[in-house]
Amino acid sequence: MGLFSYISGLSNGNIEIDEGNSEILDLQAIPDKDALRKNCDIDFIFEQYQNGNLVKWLRFHNCEREYIQIENIKASDKGVVCQKLAEILQMDKVCGQEYIKMLEDENAKLKLQVAELENKLKQTKIASTNKNMRKNLCIGDIVEFGRYYQDASGEKTTIEWQVLDIEEDRALLISKYALDVVAFNSYEENACRYRNIWAESSIRTWLNVSFYKTAFSGENVKHIVSANTENNIYDNVFLLSVREVSAYFSNENARKCMRTIYADNKFEHVSDYQRAFWWLRNGAQNSWGSAVCIVADGSFNTWMVERELLVRPALWIKL
Numbered sequence: 001m002g003l004f005s006y007i008s009g010l011s012n013g014n015i016e017i018d019e020g021n022s023e024i025l026d027l028q029a030i031p032d033k034d035a036l037r038k039n040c041d042i043d044f045i046f047e048q049y050q051n052g053n054l055v056k057w058l059r060f061h062n063c064e065r066e067y068i069q070i071e072n073i074k075a076s077d078k079g080v081v082c083q084k085l086a087e088i089l090q091m092d093k094v095c096g097q098e099y100i101k102m103l104e105d106e107n108a109k110l111k112l113q114v115a116e117l118e119n120k121l122k123q124t125k126i127a128s129t130n131k132n133m134r135k136n137l138c139i140g141d142i143v144e145f146g147r148y149y150q151d152a153s154g155e156k157t158t159i160e161w162q163v164l165d166i167e168e169d170r171a172l173l174i175s176k177y178a179l180d181v182v183a184f185n186s187y188e189e190n191a192c193r194y195r196n197i198w199a200e201s202s203i204r205t206w207l208n209v210s211f212y213k214t215a216f217s218g219e220n221v222k223h224i225v226s227a228n229t230e231n232n233i234y235d236n237v238f239l240l241s242v243r244e245v246s247a248y249f250s251n252e253n254a255r256k257c258m259r260t261i262y263a264d265n266k267f268e269h270v271s272d273y274q275r276a277f278w279w280l281r282n283g284a285q286n287s288w289g290s291a292v293c294i295v296a297d298g299s300f301n302t303w304m305v306e307r308e309l310l311v312r313p314a315l316w317i318k319l
Contacts, residue, residue: 122217137171137319139163145223145317146215148179150260159215164248170225170316172248174240178259178278178310181266182206184291185305196283196291196305199233203279207237207313215313225316229281237313239281242292242300244314252298259310267308277303278310 137143141163147156161173185195186202198204216224226234229241240248249255257278267275276296284290284302293309295301303309 137163137166139166142176143173145173146217146220148211148215149262150177150179152261152265156214164244164314166319169319171319172314172316174248174314175312176258178257178263178312180211180263180311181308182279182311183306183308184279184303196288198230198239198281198283201281201291201305203239203311204235204281207239207311208235211311211313212237223317225318227316237315239279239311240314242280242282245280245294245300255294255298256296257294257310257312263310274309276310277301278312279303 143161143163144158145161146159148159149155150157150159159179160176162176163171164174165172182203184201184203195201224236226236227238229235229238245255257276259275264275273296277293280292280294280300282292283305284292287302289304289306290302291305293301293303
């Protein structure tokens, strides 16, 4: 017999010792022997004579893939070998639990790092968009700026804006799609229910508070320019006026507007025709209870201020 006498791997619940005497090591005494096969990953066992004594070795694939020595055990000492294997199995379970805990901690750290990187990437994209605006922006271009609810997922997505005008250091944008559905002057928010004055309207408050805070991050806000909408009234976000629509949209067809899924889902008991109306900031001249809007065919009309119509926010940004 050579220096090493190899033993075959796990086979039918036993370890067969190949040393000429066909001795079988029974695994029935080992707790959870199926887990032993699965978790311990035993390739083979070999025997070695050291100073006249038989020493059994077990190659056990733990994290470091090292050999485990079962010292000074005769081939016939099956119970001792089983006990050693059971101890190794228990050690493997403990190590496995610690290893899983370590992986969970590492996974939590990685998730935090990914979130930080995604935020940096978002800010980089915003900065890149603004840089490209300064270099290549043209009237009629579509640019991305800010984020708002636009589909049925409940998640905010990037807002697309149409460039209406460019001055030396700023550009006028209007949302490509109607983003929400709001009354011009909501009775719940404003006691002057039938007032159609922009400065006193609840839609002005909604645009400059609720929408503004929801749609724009700190980096976005740095690029928004407050505009004098009328009589030294300054707004960060506003509705276009009749004069501005006439100047920036060449015909009625150009004034027609698609709405987002989010906005469409907010309508209740409203015809498809009315679902295409969007507010302007002018009050109707002949009625305190109405304001001007663009209707489905792209023409000017008026609508009752307490009714909810589509909103296309507009704003000036620095270049």
